[in-house]
Amino acid sequence: MGANVVAVAEHREGKIAGVTYELVAKGRELAAKTGGAVQVALLGKGVSGLAGEVASRGVEVLLAEHDALAAYTAGGYAQALAAMLRSPPKILLAGHTSQGFDLAPRLAAEWTAPIVANCVDLAMEDGTLIASRKILNDKMAVELAVTSERPYIATLRPGSVKPVGPAGAPGKVTPVSVLIDPAKNGRTFHGYERPEVQDIDIAAADVVVSAGRGIQKKENLPVIEGLAKALGGVVGASRPLTDMDWLPKTRQVGQSGKTVRPKLYIACGISGAMQHIAGMKDAGLIIAINTDPSAPIFEVAHYGVVANVLEFVPALVKELKSG
Amino acid sequence: MPLDVVVCLKQVPNPDLQFQVAADGKDIRRDALNYKTNGADEYALEEAVRLKEKFGGKVTALTAGPKRAEQMLREAMAKGADAAVRLAFDDPAAVDDYQVANMIAAAIAKRPHDLVLTGVQSDDYGYSATGPLVAGFLKIPHASVVTRVEVSEKGLKVWRELEGGDQEVVSLARPALLTIQFGINQPRYAPLPAIMKASRQPIEEVKPTDLGQSTWDGFRGPYTLAVRKVSPPAAKGHAEMIPGNVADQAKAVAQLLREKGFVRG
Numbered sequence A: 001m002g003a004n005v006v007a008v009a010e011h012r013e014g015k016i017a018g019v020t021y022e023l024v025a026k027g028r029e030l031a032a033k034t035g036g037a038v039q040v041a042l043l044g045k046g047v048s049g050l051a052g053e054v055a056s057r058g059v060e061v062l063l064a065e066h067d068a069l070a071a072y073t074a075g076g077y078a079q080a081l082a083a084m085l086r087s088p089p090k091i092l093l094a095g096h097t098s099q100g101f102d103l104a105p106r107l108a109a110e111w112t113a114p115i116v117a118n119c120v121d122l123a124m125e126d127g128t129l130i131a132s133r134k135i136l137n138d139k140m141a142v143e144l145a146v147t148s149e150r151p152y153i154a155t156l157r158p159g160s161v162k163p164v165g166p167a168g169a170p171g172k173v174t175p176v177s178v179l180i181d182p183a184k185n186g187r188t189f190h191g192y193e194r195p196e197v198q199d200i201d202i203a204a205a206d207v208v209v210s211a212g213r214g215i216q217k218k219e220n221l222p223v224i225e226g227l228a229k230a231l232g233g234v235v236g237a238s239r240p241l242t243d244m245d246w247l248p249k250t251r252q253v254g255q256s257g258k259t260v261r262p263k264l265y266i267a268c269g270i271s272g273a274m275q276h277i278a279g280m281k282d283a284g285l286i287i288a289i290n291t292d293p294s295a296p297i298f299e300v301a302h303y304g305v306v307a308n309v310l311e312f313v314p315a316l317v318k319e320l321k322s323g
Numbered sequence B: 001m002p003l004d005v006v007v008c009l010k011q012v013p014n015p016d017l018q019f020q021v022a023a024d025g026k027d028i029r030r031d032a033l034n035y036k037t038n039g040a041d042e043y044a045l046e047e048a049v050r051l052k053e054k055f056g057g058k059v060t061a062l063t064a065g066p067k068r069a070e071q072m073l074r075e076a077m078a079k080g081a082d083a084a085v086r087l088a089f090d091d092p093a094a095v096d097d098y099q100v101a102n103m104i105a106a107a108i109a110k111r112p113h114d115l116v117l118t119g120v121q122s123d124d125y126g127y128s129a130t131g132p133l134v135a136g137f138l139k140i141p142h143a144s145v146v147t148r149v150e151v152s153e154k155g156l157k158v159w160r161e162l163e164g165g166d167q168e169v170v171s172l173a174r175p176a177l178l179t180i181q182f183g184i185n186q187p188r189y190a191p192l193p194a195i196m197k198a199s200r201q202p203i204e205e206v207k208p209t210d211l212g213q214s215t216w217d218g219f220r221g222p223y224t225l226a227v228r229k230v231s232p233p234a235a236k237g238h239a240e241m242i243p244g245n246v247a248d249q250a251k252a253v254a255q256l257l258r259e260k261g262f263v264r265g
């Protein structure tokens, strides 16, 4: 087994996903310990331009191009990676994303290799991989030690490390030829679908007041709407509310919804799952209201209120109006 | 075209609780927890039952977990699963997802499976790894984060959720494994007579010896894995908490919003 750390690049429709550069940053740190180098595996079709873009961050790119890689599929990527990495890396990194957690565990089973998913940090200590993770809706932190002669496979939660920026000297791009048997893939890509927007754009608002499952019933939505109105803002939501059709999908804040950066974000009865936080953590001022003082939303909020949102919000609206 | 659907369920501690670290510092305290069916698994079960109602076939609810998980399997039967299987894996923490997926795959391999469904993630650990691991061990195609399923003569057409609300449409050959995303359907409640009936239905218990290993350790991968530490997360930038009763808090926040210029007039 080699000493290198290989990061699997993520890209869609000609754009490199930001998490790729976070993987490079973490990979570089790990490679310093394994005595190898960090490399990016870029798989696709007609993506030499993207390879140059990644290499400009000062990292070597292993470029595999094939018709069967025109869009991501787990089977296509798994076959290509097995063919590309004839000498397996010490560590293979992917983002903890819809692509990364689709691919990485499957590779672990196929390679008979250990997997640690959804890590917020990774370190090497004398050949042992130390994985830091958050569990139970981010209410607990766990440190896991894994030791193996097989490659370590890990997914890194997006936003956990600072991405690498452009470098003075670009890395080289090394084309690698791969053989892929599409018949063995088992999965065929057909196309992308995008939701049609026929609603206000919550990403354009200065003030977003978001409701979560803590509001308990749809009938309580006017309470939240009242606060949004008093502040000249719009109503957003956590995913369960749009899943239940209490609000249109266009109001969902988070990883699989909208990313918002308003001047003010008020989270009402939202626990603060990582997928929600991904969509609002960069708001200018974040105020969270939750009955549970251990709710992880209080980690990203600037101000926290431990209260029943159905009592607090009407009281706040009254205060705002009487002022 | 009747479908044999195996749906993998996990019983997890209710994540709304506050948790404490166990005395050895390697797990959470588990003596005072209440457990529930993992959120995404409820959607996987509902999808399995709907597919059976549409195409005929059989739904088997399967879990690897301690005896307490039988409660969850009975609920699954009350909601439409025809049979229930428990791998008698008593480790309450079950941190090695490779091992758990490996034993689940071995149990599934021994029974008919046109389709295997799991939830997209478990609410306790959130690794999203078990489904693709199981598919890898079974050597069948899979798709994660599925928000819609269409069954065709030989295969499946499914919609996968990507970041930012986009979807990707893919087709898969059968048998296949899907990890089901929240919101794909509206899970049903179990009617009372079905709950009564499910309380009398048998649950098949699978031991490692039934799967060709003397202990569950036989399903571990080629590595050692140990929890070094469980701790409350280091508070990075904890919010400044507004003290007092609701009236005080409302006053303070209104004041704050005024100072920051968010209140007009």
Ligand SMILES: Cc1cc2nc3c(=O)[nH]c(=O)nc-3n(C[C@H](O)[C@H](O)[C@H](O)COP(=O)(O)OP(=O)(O)OC[C@H]3O[C@@H](n4cnc5c(N)ncnc54)[C@H](O)[C@@H]3O)c2cc1C
Pocket (backbone or CB within 6 Å): A211, A212, A213, A214, A215, A237, A238, A239, A240, A241, A252, A253, A254, A255, A256, A257, A258, A268, A269, A270, A271, A272, A273, A274, A275, A276, A279, A289, A290, A291, A292, A295, A307, A308, A309, A310, B016, B120, B121, B145, B182
């Ligand atoms: C692939 C994937 C993508 C996802 N994408 C997104 C996404 O884009 N956006 C998103 O939001 N989620 C997303 N999720 C779901 C996410 O994991 C969480 O399940 C979700 O964010 C939880 O929403 P919530 O905080 O409203 O509900 P819960 O987690 O149930 O939290 C409710 C909170 O309300 C509090 N509460 C209860 N009653 C009251 C009361 N009376 N007053 C005050 N507080 C109260 C509780 O203490 C709790 O903290 C995604 C999940 C997956 C797997």
